[in-house]
Amino acid sequence: MTEDKRTCAQSVREITGRMRRERDISLQELGLLLATKDREGISYLAAQAREETRRIYGNDVYIRGLIEFTNYCRNDCYYCGIRRSSSGVQRYRLTQDEILSCCEAGYGLGFRTFVLQGGEDLYFTDDRICALVSAIKDRYPDCAVTLSIGERPRESYRAFRRAGADRYLLRHETADGEHYRHLHPPELSCAERIRCLRDLKECGFQTGCGFMAGSPGQTVETLYKDLQLIRELSPEMVGIGPFIPQKDTPFGKEPAGTLDLTLRLLSIIRLLHPRVLLPATTALGTIHPGGREMGILAGANVVMPNLSPVSVREKYMLYDNKICTGDEAAECLSGLRERIEGIGYRIAAVRGDYPAEADES
Numbered sequence: 131m132t133e134d135k136r137t138c139a140q141s142v143r144e145i146t147g148r149m150r151r152e153r154d155i156s157l158q159e160l161g162l163l164l165a166t167k168d169r170e171g172i173s174y175l176a177a178q179a180r181e182e183t184r185r186i187y188g189n190d191v192y193i194r195g196l197i198e199f200t201n202y203c204r205n206d207c208y209y210c211g212i213r214r215s216s217s218g219v220q221r222y223r224l225t226q227d228e229i230l231s232c233c234e235a236g237y238g239l240g241f242r243t244f245v246l247q248g249g250e251d252l253y254f255t256d257d258r259i260c261a262l263v264s265a266i267k268d269r270y271p272d273c274a275v276t277l278s279i280g281e282r283p284r285e286s287y288r289a290f291r292r293a294g295a296d297r298y299l300l301r302h303e304t305a306d307g308e309h310y311r312h313l314h315p316p317e318l319s320c321a322e323r324i325r326c327l328r329d330l331k332e333c334g335f336q337t338g339c340g341f342m343a344g345s346p347g348q349t350v351e352t353l354y355k356d357l358q359l360i361r362e363l364s365p366e367m368v369g370i371g372p373f374i375p376q377k378d379t380p381f382g383k384e385p386a387g388t389l390d391l392t393l394r395l396l397s398i399i400r401l402l403h404p405r406v407l408l409p410a411t412t413a414l415g416t417i418h419p420g421g422r423e424m425g426i427l428a429g430a431n432v433v434m435p436n437l438s439p440v441s442v443r444e445k446y447m448l449y450d451n452k453i454c455t456g457d458e459a460a461e462c463l464s465g466l467r468e469r470i471e472g473i474g475y476r477i478a479a480v481r482g483d484y485p486a487e488a489d490e491s
């Protein structure tokens with residue numbers, strides 16, 4: 131090993147050790163971890179993240195049944211395949227009965243969390259969402275309901291909570307105002323996004339923020355701001371997947387985020403926030419066939435198989451080649467289970483709430 135390589139390996143180890151001990155990272159350290167070619171150092175980073183996950187969650191991987199219930203969207207985000215101005219998209223909405231059938235199938239498979247995700251579709255008024263949430267909670271009182279339906283006024287969030295929703299996912303996408311403007315049309319703002327996240331926390335939701343790894347215009351500086359926001363907000367969940375271009379969007383020709391960058395970020399977030407619920411996302415499974423398993427081995431502890439009716443799956447194409455008929459699908463849970471067990475973990479058929487703080491941490 132050359133002198134140079136040894137120094138580099140030590141620094142990755144040093145930074146990793148400090149993150150684990152002090153739950154802290156500097157901009158410069160982040161830059162080094164994301165740029166280093168030291169594979170050995172990076173496997174050490176992943177191994178340390180894995181140990182933290184194991185300390186909190188043991189071998190359990192939590193599953194969430196994802197129901198993509200509408201692909202109508204009033205927003206026009208430059209990266210997203212179901213943006214308002216994508217005319218090639220066949221729009222659909224599931225009825226309450228169809229959604230309940232998804233839950234029924236999911237419950238039978240062992241799911242105890244249902245994630246209702248959709249575009250920002252105002253057909254689903256607060257009343258309709260509340261009715262839906264109550265209907266699910268009535269039938270499945272032992273299950274958690276997660277909403278992922280975008281920005282709404284604080285009063286709507288309150289109503290969703292009163293109706294029984296437990297969790298809410300709203301990726302912040304980037305914590306840097308200028309980068310936010312690069313990814314979104316002028317009517318959307320970073321400040322409003324963060325307002326929503328704070329309201330969600332205040333309403334008592336287990337709240338998830340997150341971002342795409344390798345989105346156009348992302349830099350070490352914007353990523354550092356993401357980490358600072360996560361620290362400040364202290365979310366229960368953080369969703370991270372690689373950016374993948376969708377050909378009909380303004381970013382259709384931009385390069386995809388890499389597997390490697392996504393895995394490093396997962397490990398870093400695990401070490402900084404040991405208890406956080408961290409999914410190995412569908413996007414990670416899309417850029418590499420073993421991506422989700424690699425995500426778990428880098429510190430993720432959640433997978434979200436698709437419970438949507440097969441007939442609508444290909445209409446929820448946020449990005450090109452999104453996987454939707456293979457092992458990631460809920461009906462192939464046995465295949466997924468084998469793969470998870472193959473890397474030394476097991477799927478836990480439980481709600482999988484955010485764990486209470488242990489004495490030592």
Ligand code: 5AD
Pocket residue numbers: 209210211301303341342371372373374375376413448449
């Ligand atoms: N590549 C990867 N992820 C995407 N999302 C939207 N479009 C893309 C894309 N092209 C993510 C966003 C959004 C979540 C539902 O999907 O981060 O918050």
